Amino acid sequence: MPTSSLLDAAPPAQLQRIRRFREIALRDTNVVIVSVVLGNLLRAFSSVVLTRLLVPEVFGIAGVIASIVFAFGMISDLGFQAFVVRHPDGEKPRFLDTIWTMAVLRSIVLTCAVFILSPTIAGLFGKPELTPLIEMASLIFVLEGVASLTLLTALRHRMVLRLSLLELTVMVFQISLSFILAYYWRNYWAILASMLTGSAIKSLLSYLFFPNSLRKPAFDRQYIGELWGFARFVTGSSIISLLLMQSDKFALGRLMSLDDFGFYILAGNLATAPLGFTTAYASRVLFPAYSQAWRDGEENLRALFYAKRRLPSLFYSFAVGGLIGSAPLVIEILYDPRYAASAIYLQILAIAPLFALASNSGNETLTATGHIKVTFQASVAKLLWFCAAGPAGYAIGGVLGLVIAVGLMEIPAVLLKWVQMHRLQFLDLRQELFFLAIGGAGIIVGTIGDRVVQPFL
Structure with missing residues (x-):
């Protein structure tokens, strides 16, 4: 019997409960939470398997490649997603065709630039043997750049479930391929080949998962001008963020052996796992909601801001605090004894994610209401911090001191964002401090759990 017939035959009270459960399960916030949890579990499973198939050096090389791809992506970041979701003409074909054309051109330029500069980039890292890998990795830009713009318009239309299913499908395929290639090849080409294939599959599915996905080349001067007016703050912020997020990897990539750098990269990957939620939740749930409220002339954005993020913030803060406290236990459970040195890096690097949900949520609120400069200003604030704390930390504590500066x-x-939100009457400082207090409780519980469980392992 078809599902619809079974539902129709159900008693009214049971039918109402089923519909209520379905409504709750399909809420954007819950979809994001489930997809991020599944994604992190898949990454953790992938890490556990690959560390048993590959030597630590491979993860150091993968970290270098990922840093290069991230660096060039940030340098050329034009803020397509926020621009499309927020723009009043976001439904018009001419607008979408123009933005898609700009995205494709950007990807072609990036692929050519990275390919040509690959020997120089490898030399900057002091590892010229990586030149062929960097050349091959340049294809990631064009493979992702030709994707359908529906990956952005899906957020505007609140198609969070479909977008999450697409990304999980790609992740499962990429991880499965990496296992197969790692088993047979036993080297870094397995990681790179799976990354390239995953990018290609994602672009293909972007046309198959969503309606009206095809676009055609177009150049509208008005829209291009508006994009640049919007992007100049985003690009400036992204360049500064690049300096902040990759300078530690560049420095440590030169100072550490590939084995030690692999430990650092593994810890960084685990520490950034919570950021998957902050990024997805802020961009896919909060930003579209705030943008719609702003377009509709909603007056009490402060109430909307905290109503949307209160419960997720409590659970998130406690979970990240627990990760900080139990980091040695996490490393011991996931990896063999060769990777024990990653634990201290994980504890330090996980401090930043503890503050990330407050930071990203505030940023999306301010951006949605037209205060775009705050993204750039916050990046400047972090740059000033790093310029002062980074050298001081390294002088006092060496590599570990530099890592502490990054973690804070x-x-x-x-x-800075709290000051801006207070000025606009968006801030409730009591709630923000309460969220952090819950994170502190998570640290205590995680530490206790580590002390209790460790003797039995």
């Missing part, structure tokens, strides 16, 4: 880098950005 989100704090000045949060403080």
Whole structure:
């Protein structure tokens, strides 16, 4: 019997409960939470398997490649997603065709630039043997750049479930391929090949998962001008963020052996796992909601701001605090004894994600209401912090001191955004401090759990 017939035959009270459960399950926030949890579980499973198939050096090389791709992506960041979601003409074909054309051109330029500069880039890292890998990795830009613009318009239309399913499908395929290639090849080409294939599959599915996905080349001077007016703040902020987020990897990539750098990269990957939620929740739930409220002339954005993020913030803060406290236990459970040195890096680097939800949520609220400069200003605040704390930390504590400076880098950005939100009457400082207190409780519980469980392992 078809599902619809079974539902129709159900008693009214049971039918109402089923519909209520379905409504709750399909809420944007819950979809994001489930997809991020599944994504992190998949990444953790992938990490556990690959660390048993590959040597630590491979993860150091993968970290270098990822840093290069991220660096060039940030340098050329034009803020397509926020621009499309927020723009009043976001439904018009001419607008979408123009933005898609700009995205494709950007990707072609990036691929050519990275390919040509690959020997120089490898030399900057002091590892010229990586030149062929960097050349091959340049294809990631064009493979992702030709994707359908529906990956952006899906957020405007609140198609969070479909977008999450697409990304999980790609992740499962990419991880499965990496296992197969790692088993047979036993080297870094397995990681790179799976990354390239995953990018290609994502672009293909972007046309198959969504209606009206095809676009055609177009150049509208008005829209291009508006994009640049919007992007100049985003690009400036992205360049500064690049300096902040990659300078530690560049420095440590030169100072550490590939084995030690692999430990750092593994810890960084685990520490950034919570950021998957902050990024997805802020961009896919909060930003579209705030943008719609702003377009509709909603007056009490402060109430909307905290109503949307209160419960997720409580659970998130406690979970990240727990990660900080239990980091040695997490490393021991996931990896063999060779990777024990990653634990201290994980504890330090996970401090930034503790503040990230407050930072990203505040940023999306301010951006949605037209205060775009705050993204750039927050990046400047982090740069000033790093310029002062980074050298001081390294002088006092060496590599570990530099890592501590990186772990605390989100704090000045949060403080700046709170000042801006207070000026606009968006801030409830009591709630923000309560969220952080819950994070502190998570640290205590995680530490206790580590002390209790460790003797039995």
